[in-house]
Amino acid sequence: MQANTTKAPAAIRVDLAAIFVSLELSRSKWLVTSLSPGGGERMSRHLVSGGDIPGLLDHFAELQRKVEVRTGQRFRVISIQEAGLDGFWIHRVLEREGIESYVVDPASIATSRRRRRAKTDRIDGEALVRALLAYNRGEPRVCAMLRVPTPEEEDRRRLVRERKALTNERIRHVNRIKGLLFSQGVSGYEPLKGDRRKCLDALITGDGRPLPPALMAQISRELDRIELLIQQIKDVEEARDALLVAADEPTPALLLSLKGIGPEFAAVLWSEG
Template sequence: MSPFFDASRSLTALDQDSTLVAVIEMSQTKWLIAATVPGFERSPLKKLDADPDSVLRLLRRWRSEAIQAGREVRRIVVAYEAGRDGFWLARWLQARAVEAYVIHPSSVAVSREHRRAKTDRLDTELLMRAFLGWLRGEKRHCSMAAIPTINEEEARRPNRERDNLVRERTRIVNRIKAILARFGIRAFKPNLRKAAEKLEALHTAEGMPLPERSRAELRRNLGRLHLLREQIHEIEQERLRQLSVVPDTEKGPLAMVRLLSRIVGVGIETADMLVNEILTRPA
């Protein structure tokens, strides 16, 4: 990604008479591609299987048809909304001499006055209007996401996975407390190492043993909690191992994480998030 990349507008002048512009509405099994092609009176719309080679063949076919119509196509640009598929398709297209961009979904303006119909055709029309405005350099049409490399994406995985595990751990703890609250038990601490042992000795506020089905559910939840703790610990230990083998003379994300983590009040988790989510992102 160029250091002068502007997420809010394109810095390359758009010559629509020599530029093939396409947008892709992606789903799990099918992709809908809309385009504006030089020399075409209509805007073509094509539904394909979710296959990048099919997209590339279609773009090249449209370019060949534009050339046959007497137009020179010097630039092919493609955009799609960020979603489940991430950035792999953009990288794949860029490696094959196609300009590819990924649109922030929340940046596309949608009318709030009436309920908007939801169809793939209307979505591609909305994306095309927003993308053309961005290519023309007009502000407030949409915003592009910086496309990370595979290594940059991989560097973010441990922090994001740990965050998901911590959130799941909190949900399970709250679930255990909610089950126990129905029996008037409020002092039980699920995060204790010996919580499973203490569970067997619990009695309700009325002095009766916990009902067996509720006790079994609590055992399963504590088992999940134990597994989550182990997985969180594994991620944290692997990160500490990686930081410990980085030479002091090395420059890079790991060195930055280690340096930031030495600041009072900034732990390794915060340092890792700052470096991989913010500081090392393309400009």
């Protein structure tokens, strides 16, 4: 009997001081799950078209109106959403409209280990509301709320992240060229060297033939992409170095003065950390 009673869902505190709302965001629709004062433990759900901020704000106003009719008081709205592809623009809009908003790390929300948990927008929305309630009560280690960067801080990160993406893309093209040549018995070719074109013309297959024309053309196009990436990485690094020099705060200069820390690592620590 004791084992059976533990499966019952925990009761929700109904003496709420606000309207607690979670947002499950997707490209086509936003699921709004809310728990309002005077409504007991029942959560309501409402769909808003993806990107429809006026529709979302109208729904919040309607929730406040219904609660005011039911309780005779006007309550503020507290919102929570998971960090994801939508970034932080929705959070900034809500805060500008006077709504208390939080962005949570989805991996930090505790889930049951005893049984497999279903994955649906409805259940996720309820879990977010429960986490927001517990966080608002001051319970420790409930979830990890993100510190939302300013638009300037967010834009400052792009140079470091773009360089990483360009470097990964360059590695993919280098590996593709080496794989194509290895299939012909050729090894030791380095596509990043300055004489890459000259060395390519001199390559001989493992069975003593010149490289086939179609393969030569394919590798030449891969080298075109690599050379473009090399130039783009150089441009990004120049912009990164200029940003570190022109920074208004002393952190970048202090990091660069440390032995063993170069411009890239200093930029990562400053912009991301």
